[in-house]
Amino acid sequence: MDFERFRLRRFLESLPPHELDRRPEPIDLGDVAAVHEGNAKAVWFARAGGAELAANVTASRSRLAFAFGTTPERLLGEVLARLAKPQPVAEVKEAPVQAVVEREPDLTQLPVHLQHAFDGAPYISASIDFTRDAERGVTNVGIRRLMLRGRREAGVDLNAPSDLRAIYQAAVARGERLPIAFAVGSHPIDHVAATMRLPGDELALVAALRGAPLPVVKCTTSELHVPADAEYVLEGYLDERGYAEAEGPYGEFLGYYGGVKTNPVFHLTAITRRRDAIFQATTISGRTLSRTDTAQLNALRAEVTVWRALETAVREVHAVYATPSSGGAFNVRVALRQRVPGEARNAIAAVFGCLVNVKHVFVVDPDVDVFADEQIDWALATRFQAGRDLVIADGFRGMPLDPSLAGARTGSKAGFDLTLPFGERKGIESRLPAPPRYEGERYGIWSQATRKAMKAFTDRVNATLPTEEPDYILLALVQGYRDKVCGMPCPAGQGLAEDGRCMPNAILAAKKPSPLLRPVPQRAAAPPLSFPDEQRMGLAGPSAPKNPGAVDGQVLVAAAALDAPAQSAPAPGAARRPTVRSTNFGPASFFKQLGF
Numbered sequence: 001m002d003f004e005r006f007r008l009r010r011f012l013e014s015l016p017p018h019e020l021d022r023r024p025e026p027i028d029l030g031d032v033a034a035v036h037e038g039n040a041k042a043v044w045f046a047r048a049g050g051a052e053l054a055a056n057v058t059a060s061r062s063r064l065a066f067a068f069g070t071t072p073e074r075l076l077g078e079v080l081a082r083l084a085k086p087q088p089v090a091e092v093k094e095a096p097v098q099a100v101v102e103r104e105p106d107l108t109q110l111p112v113h114l115q116h117a118f119d120g121a122p123y124i125s126a127s128i129d130f131t132r133d134a135e136r137g138v139t140n141v142g143i144r145r146l147m148l149r150g151r152r153e154a155g156v157d158l159n160a161p162s163d164l165r166a167i168y169q170a171a172v173a174r175g176e177r178l179p180i181a182f183a184v185g186s187h188p189i190d191h192v193a194a195t196m197r198l199p200g201d202e203l204a205l206v207a208a209l210r211g212a213p214l215p216v217v218k219c220t221t222s223e224l225h226v227p228a229d230a231e232y233v234l235e236g237y238l239d240e241r242g243y244a245e246a247e248g249p250y251g252e253f254l255g256y257y258g259g260v261k262t263n264p265v266f267h268l269t270a271i272t273r274r275r276d277a278i279f280q281a282t283t284i285s286g287r288t289l290s291r292t293d294t295a296q297l298n299a300l301r302a303e304v305t306v307w308r309a310l311e312t313a314v315r316e317v318h319a320v321y322a323t324p325s326s327g328g329a330f331n332v333r334v335a336l337r338q339r340v341p342g343e344a345r346n347a348i349a350a351v352f353g354c355l356v357n358v359k360h361v362f363v364v365d366p367d368v369d370v371f372a373d374e375q376i377d378w379a380l381a382t383r384f385q386a387g388r389d390l391v392i393a394d395g396f397r398g399m400p401l402d403p404s405l406a407g408a409r410t411g412s413k414a415g416f417d418l419t420l421p422f423g424e425r426k427g428i429e430s431r432l433p434a435p436p437r438y439e440g441e442r443y444g445i446w447s448q449a450t451r452k453a454m455k456a457f458t459d460r461v462n463a464t465l466p467t468e469e470p471d472y473i474l475l476a477l478v479q480g481y482r483d484k485v486c487g488m489p490c491p492a493g494q495g496l497a498e499d500g501r502c503m504p505n506a507i508l509a510a511k512k513p514s515p516l517l518r519p520v521p522q523r524a525a526a527p528p529l530s531f532p533d534e535q536r537m538g539l540a541g542p543s544a545p546k547n548p549g550a551v552d553g554q555v556l557v558a559a560a561a562l563d564a565p566a567q568s569a570p571a572p573g574a575a576r577r578p579t580v581r582s583t584n585f586g587p588a589s590f591f592k593q594l595g596f
Helices: 007-013 029-036 061-067 071-084 164-173 189-194 201-208 293-315 343-352 373-383 458-461 505-510 587-594
Strands: 020-025 042-048 051-055 087-092 101-102 122-133 136-147 152-157 178-184 214-218 225-227 232-238 244-248 261-263 263-273 280-283 317-322 331-336 360-364 390-397 412-417 473-475 561-562
Touching: 020 029, 029 042, 029 051, 042 122, 061 071, 061 189, 061 293, 071 201, 071 293, 087 201, 122 189, 122 280, 136 164, 136 201, 136 317, 152 244, 164 178, 178 225, 189 201, 189 293, 201 214, 214 293, 293 331, 293 343, 331 343, 343 360, 343 390, 343 412, 360 373
Parallel strands: 020 042, 051 280, 087 214, 331 360, 360 412
Antiparallel strands: 042 051, 101 263, 122 136, 122 178, 136 152, 152 263, 178 232, 214 225, 232 263, 244 261, 317 331, 390 412, 473 561
């Protein structure tokens, strides 16, 4: 069994320099929090209070993706794929996490620091909890903070609804202690698993997300099983008194303090650890929520929950993103392709109901990147009408830590339908401007190109780029652009294309010998032509050329190839043809030379 692959130390060692802030110098525990605050990197202290300490490990989507061997954009898909492939849980008799067993444990000897100025005490913040649900016969895995109350006691926040809260309340009702163990110093994947709210044995959930068998070992003072490759394990129990002691205040994951609450008490019975163990802290709260462990972990958990809810509500979901800056769940973005009218509203309703923390849902079309704030802002500005696209619903159960509730137990949710109205994708106005790309079929001579109904100006330029045979290119500018040929009767029956429509006069002019012809050397290919702004724009106004064959002042012209043989070099003393360089002439002089 491999005890190193999913070890915290190995993960830290594998991080590239732009993801890891290594601090080899000693640091007092009182100064640790300031280093974490707003830090975009994971931080690894060699000597924090005399011990190794890592923090901020899961505080970026890029590091979570790195842990799963994927990219930030594909992280959710990778997690969903792993959840669909169960992995075994294997018990071992000897484990690195029990290399050292402290029978007289002392919480105050651990490198636990004060995270926020007004916290009630130093907190152990990266503690993954393991308990046994006696009624269901499964192991429950979660993540809880521990407020130090002494050498062997700590407060545990169990106010929010959770599986652990229900398990503990059932034990209290029976008058029993609840055995519990906390792993401190775990691979990021284990933290992701601890945040998930999925049915079944959650040791198997950890194994599935790892994509490998999970080695577990029985605790030294209880029957609980914990990961054998963790750094530290704190063994103990929650006493049978129930909610008996004060806990808090504490800087919460939404960026505000939570007040003092009455909570259960954890009693420490043993500490086991590796010989070279690394203690771990998670970052919570502060001014930069998106750079905290809790926000990133909450976001990924929310995305899994939302995706699964949407799978039954709509048909073609492209992406889901919960913004870490909102605490990881309050603002959720969904990209989907509507197949029938109303699917955006269905998606909003599904997200409202699947997760209590969600307050605002933004639904966009697949052409909008849910990870890009500027694109969401653009969709909100250009595709949203409040009177038509805003969905507001009241009476939902609220998150008690949400300060906007002002003490209320229920609140409102809002959905923003930022999709284009169903079916409204017609005409040039619905296209997104982008740099031209000269792709498609090419022709050696213009008469061949005109037999095709080319709608875009880039098609016409591309069609007449130099090919392997020598030809001539006439760079013709246009006063305006129409996506179809004019369709008007041809003057005097001249210049008819094969479909009977009129070729613009500029093309007719290009069919005649002109001093603007320039020889193109024989070559296999040429780069796409570049048209400066002067050539693309500014053709309207008093100086604009007038074309009697145009419709509504529009002239359709493209870069035109001539049906003419290659010109040999002029004889000595003969007049040389002037050349036209696309970067050296203006529209008025160009059309004047063409005879307009």
